[in-house]
Amino acid sequence: MLGRLNHVAIAVPNMEEAAAVYRDTLGAKVSEAVPQPDHGVTTVFVELENTKIELLEPLGDDSPILSYLKKNPKGGIHHVCYEVEDIMAARDQMREKGATITGTGEPKIGAHGKPVIFLHPKDFNGTLIELEQV
Numbered sequence: 001m002l003g004r005l006n007h008v009a010i011a012v013p014n015m016e017e018a019a020a021v022y023r024d025t026l027g028a029k030v031s032e033a034v035p036q037p038d039h040g041v042t043t044v045f046v047e048l049e050n051t052k053i054e055l056l057e058p059l060g061d062d063s064p065i066l067s068y069l070k071k072n073p074k075g076g077i078h079h080v081c082y083e084v085e086d087i088m089a090a091r092d093q094m095r096e097k098g099a100t101i102t103g104t105g106e107p108k109i110g111a112h113g114k115p116v117i118f119l120h121p122k123d124f125n126g127t128l129i130e131l132e133q134v
């Protein structure tokens, strides 16, 4: 079922500072910051040869990453995103195998304009997993 690793996401308390580290210290190609109100985050993508790093900053009081940053005030790796061909088939397969889909369980359109779902970390060795249909 799993395809390529699409991105590794890092939650950050200050997007400007985090983006500058990747751009200026690490010399990487860094996108503009894009607010994603439907997801409660602002994203910046760091383009790498074989995958991407997604920097996430909280957007709004209900941001789903606020509690993560409360526990990890300096930030940290937040989730990994794997590509799948069919998000609904993947969701149903995960449900059949007893995994918990977070939120309503319905896919939302993610940062790349593609449907995404999230699998609860309790079922995956403490790792939040995002699946993105490509």
Ligand SMILES: CC[C@H](C(=O)O)C(=O)SCCNC(=O)CCNC(=O)[C@H](O)C(C)(C)COP(=O)(O)OP(=O)(O)OC[C@H]1O[C@@H](n2cnc3c(N)ncnc32)[C@H](O)[C@@H]1OP(=O)(O)O
Binding pocket: 009, 036, 039, 041, 043, 054, 056, 064, 065, 067, 068, 077, 078, 079, 081, 102, 103, 109, 110, 111, 112, 116, 118, 120, 121, 122, 126, 127, 128, 130
């Ligand atoms: C623009 C979209 C973009 C894209 O790529 O397209 C994105 O990636 S958007 C990213 C932001 N959106 C999300 O993260 C949505 C999915 N997340 C959730 O549904 C929640 O954050 C959830 C369910 C993972 C956690 O909910 P909440 O924070 O309200 O619950 P708790 O704080 O009580 O945590 C419960 C339990 O889970 C552990 N936890 C929480 N977040 C993570 C994490 N990122 N990685 C690993 N573990 C996590 C937390 O420590 C608690 O563990 P426990 O042992 O029960 O104390």
Ligand SMILES: [Co+2]
Binding pocket: 007, 009, 054, 079, 081, 130
């Ligand atoms: Co993501």
